[in-house]
Amino acid sequence: MSQDMKVIVFQIKDKEYAIPVDKVSGIEKLLHITRVPKAALFVKGVINLRGVITPIIDLRVRFGFEEVEYDGSTRIIIVILDDMEVGLIVDSANDVLDIPVDSIEPQPEVVGHVASEYISGVAKIEKRLLVLINLKKALSLEMTENILREG
Amino acid sequence: MDMNQYLEVFIEESKEHLQMCSEQMLVLEKNPEDLSIVNEIFRSAHTLKGMSATMGYEDLANLTHKMENVLDAIRNSQIILTPELFDVLFLAVDDLEAMVMSIAEGGDGKRNVKSVVRQLELIENGESPVSTSIAEVAASVALEKEEMIAGEYDEFEWTVLQQSNDQGFNSFEISIGLREDCLLKAARVFMVFEVLEKSGEVIKSHPPVELLEEEQFDQQFTVTMVTTESSEVIKKKIMKVSEVDHVVINTLDLEGLRHAANVKVDKVAEVQEQETNHAVLPTDINEKKKQSPAKPASSKTIRVNIERLDILMNLFEELVIDRGRLDQISSDLDNQELHETVERMSRITSDLQTIVLNMRMVPVETVFNRFPKMVRQLARDLNKKVDLEIIGAETELDRTVIDEIGDPLVHLLRNAMDHGIETPEERLAKGKVEEGKILLKAYHSGNHVFIEIDDDGAGINKERVLNKALSNGILTKETAATLSDKQIYELIFASGFSTAETISDVSGRGVGLDVVKNTIESLGGTVTIDSKENEGSIFLIQLPLTLSIISVMLVAIQNEKYAIPLSSIIETAIIKKEDIMNAHNQQVIDFRGKVLPLLFLKDIFEVPFSQEDEEFLSVVIVRKGDKLAGLVVDSFIGQLEIVLKSLGNYLTTAFAISGATILGDGQVALIIDCNTLIH
Numbered sequence: 001m002s003q004d005m006k007v008i009v010f011q012i013k014d015k016e017y018a019i020p021v022d023k024v025s026g027i028e029k030l031l032h033i034t035r036v037p038k039a040a041l042f043v044k045g046v047i048n049l050r051g052v053i054t055p056i057i058d059l060r061v062r063f064g065f066e067e068v069e070y071d072g073s074t075r076i077i078i079v080i081l082d083d084m085e086v087g088l089i090v091d092s093a094n095d096v097l098d099i100p101v102d103s104i105e106p107q108p109e110v111v112g113h114v115a116s117e118y119i120s121g122v123a124k125i126e127k128r129l130l131v132l133i134n135l136k137k138a139l140s141l142e143m144t145e146n147i148l149r150e151g
Numbered sequence: 152m153d154m155n156q157y158l159e160v161f162i163e164e165s166k167e168h169l170q171m172c173s174e175q176m177l178v179l180e181k182n183p184e185d186l187s188i189v190n191e192i193f194r195s196a197h198t199l200k201g202m203s204a205t206m207g208y209e210d211l212a213n214l215t216h217k218m219e220n221v222l223d224a225i226r227n228s229q230i231i232l233t234p235e236l237f238d239v240l241f242l243a244v245d246d247l248e249a250m251v252m253s254i255a256e257g258g259d260g261k262r263n264v265k266s267v268v269r270q271l272e273l274i275e276n277g278e279s280p281v282s283t284s285i286a287e288v289a290a291s292v293a294l295e296k297e298e299m300i301a302g303e304y305d306e307f308e309w310t311v312l313q314q315s316n317d318q319g320f321n322s323f324e325i326s327i328g329l330r331e332d333c334l335l336k337a338a339r340v341f342m343v344f345e346v347l348e349k350s351g352e353v354i355k356s357h358p359p360v361e362l363l364e365e366e367q368f369d370q371q372f373t374v375t376m377v378t379t380e381s382s383e384v385i386k387k388k389i390m391k392v393s394e395v396d397h398v399v400i401n402t403l404d405l406e407g408l409r410h411a412a413n414v415k416v417d418k419v420a421e422v423q424e425q426e427t428n429h430a431v432l433p434t435d436i437n438e439k440k441k442q443s444p445a446k447p448a449s450s451k452t453i454r455v456n457i458e459r460l461d462i463l464m465n466l467f468e469e470l471v472i473d474r475g476r477l478d479q480i481s482s483d484l485d486n487q488e489l490h491e492t493v494e495r496m497s498r499i500t501s502d503l504q505t506i507v508l509n510m511r512m513v514p515v516e517t518v519f520n521r522f523p524k525m526v527r528q529l530a531r532d533l534n535k536k537v538d539l540e541i542i543g544a545e546t547e548l549d550r551t552v553i554d555e556i557g558d559p560l561v562h563l564l565r566n567a568m569d570h571g572i573e574t575p576e577e578r579l580a581k582g583k584v585e586e587g588k589i590l591l592k593a594y595h596s597g598n599h600v601f602i603e604i605d606d607d608g609a610g611i612n613k614e615r616v617l618n619k620a621l622s623n624g625i626l627t628k629e630t631a632a633t634l635s636d637k638q639i640y641e642l643i644f645a646s647g648f649s650t651a652e653t654i655s656d657v658s659g660r661g662v663g664l665d666v667v668k669n670t671i672e673s674l675g676g677t678v679t680i681d682s683k684e685n686e687g688s689i690f691l692i693q694l695p696l697t698l699s700i701i702s703v704m705l706v707a708i709q710n711e712k713y714a715i716p717l718s719s720i721i722e723t724a725i726i727k728k729e730d731i732m733n734a735h736n737q738q739v740i741d742f743r744g745k746v747l748p749l750l751f752l753k754d755i756f757e758v759p760f761s762q763e764d765e766e767f768l769s770v771v772i773v774r775k776g777d778k779l780a781g782l783v784v785d786s787f788i789g790q791l792e793i794v795l796k797s798l799g800n801y802l803t804t805a806f807a808i809s810g811a812t813i814l815g816d817g818q819v820a821l822i823i824d825c826n827t828l829i830h
Contacts, residue, residue, distance in 0.1 A: 034819035035711065036798070037756035038806040046798060046811060048819050051465030053811045055801045084800045139801070 010093035168195040217271040315377035322403035351378025516544035536586040543593040571608030611682040640680040705788040719825040775829040
């Protein structure tokens, strides 16, 4: 018997990524983002999410890809982690999948350009390769400082 | 009858009456001659008794009843006010508060109050309450039960008892105890009643029949009945009901009861008389108003869950956003009728906004008002004389802060009393007045609320703090030498630090001031100490008005909007570019004879550049303490009231930003923290 895990699938650049659905509180279309001065580069600013000020992270920048103009398919995935609500900007998001837990493998040594610390594993579903994101690390403030120092 | 709908009102009003009792008792302690204060307390206690009896909280009603008796005796000058008596009264209020709290938390409001009741009885009988020992308390239980019931016949029941007596019936008070493992208590009660009703007539039961039917009693209940049979027969009959543990039958002493009842009637008449007296004499009332200006103006309140207010607020903001859009649409369409409707809606929403926002603000009084009693009790425990003065209790704070700030303040007050204020002997030896003074003060300043705890006690001994810190390994000798006085004082906030030689019951308790500091910091506030040896210490707590309303000036910097708290702003000015001077790489201006540094916000905040500089600069003159600076912006948008919101847990360290707010168009504007911009 293999257990299934429900994930939200989204695209950045030409790859598909996944976040467990229980970490996601909503997917929003692009809202007006207010820039926060001197925040880390990947922190695009804050939005008014139904009355709650929510910080927004651009996952492209976080993963070290080039920035693109936001368009009609750009989405903000609102995730909740340790009492923090953070929005992730992704190129598009339109899929919810059940993936068998035993199809998840530890990440290979190199996965594109994405810093491997942010990845908790990969899952191969038929011909699709889903990269599972380690939210804790992707949002971690310690990593933020590292990136700032390197930058 | 379903009492739940009245429960909240009951709890709220009980709290108010109890607060009234403690406040007035403190006043009375200082002016023992003023019997009008006793009347005030009596009236609150009386109302409370009535309310709790109606709601079926017998324990509460009984204890208040006892308290009332004592108050009544005080009022009639039958008892002399002594400090011990006040102790007992305060204990009684404490118990009452605990019961009300238990009810508020969904409990049944039951509590073991026998020792207090016993002490109150002793006072009532003109004896000293202090001598109460445990044995006496135990002995009093039976007595108390008898009295408790004896005192509670109403006129009708009284008449029945009397008439039955005249006709040769026996009147019994029967206490029936069920076995602890009794499963169907209500059924046993029913059976007992059936037996009793065959033998005579049940006049009264305690608890009342409705409660008995709902099994709302422990193992014991008492009934009063009239019968022609003897107590022995009745007892045997009841014992036949299974699961009955014991039966105690007392014959009612009608003569004694009559006497008690007469006294009671007199008392009631007297109360009424006095109340009418007050009504007739308007000068008297005026006088009283002067005496107690802090008395709550109205008791018409309801309790609302703070989460509901949050939801209401967020929904409301959504509404405001839509209003903004409607505004836009209506001006595009240029339809007169639409214009008018939208305008009306705007007015209503802004009124609504004020109401919603103000609902979250609570005067700090709600926290402060429990301190006088606490300080009094502590002073007695510590054998010290302390006068607590409270200033600014009307200062309003956000509800979330109010809920959190109580414990730290209790701790600091305890600290001031235990470590700060000296014993009367020490104070006299130092040439101070015998009575120590603690000043508790709250006030608004800027977008902060300050709470100050100021004592005139011993102050902090630097040497002792340093030695302790060295021995605890908090500090090394080298760093110790470099510390300023203030830094040394701050050491007492270090975790695991206590200057008390022995851990006292008062401020030891295993928690140090570090807990206070942590709590205050978790609220986004700070706490600082200043002290002078032998003159006293000041603890200053600074709290942000999180989630509260502040007035700001909204400014534009290129395409971005920022809010500057009005409290930091001195004024705004338009200056010519050529008036800017250079001093040490810093651009300055001459502002009314003062040289002000200019801060170009668009550079500091790295605002994306899109517009050419203009000939005139808009400058907001802000201050931090006595230092001034000019913030250069592109334009002033205007002044408005905003809701302060935090940037969330993720962006905890945003530079020079103290929070954010949501503007009418739904966009977020950041609030500039002027304190970090000025060095």
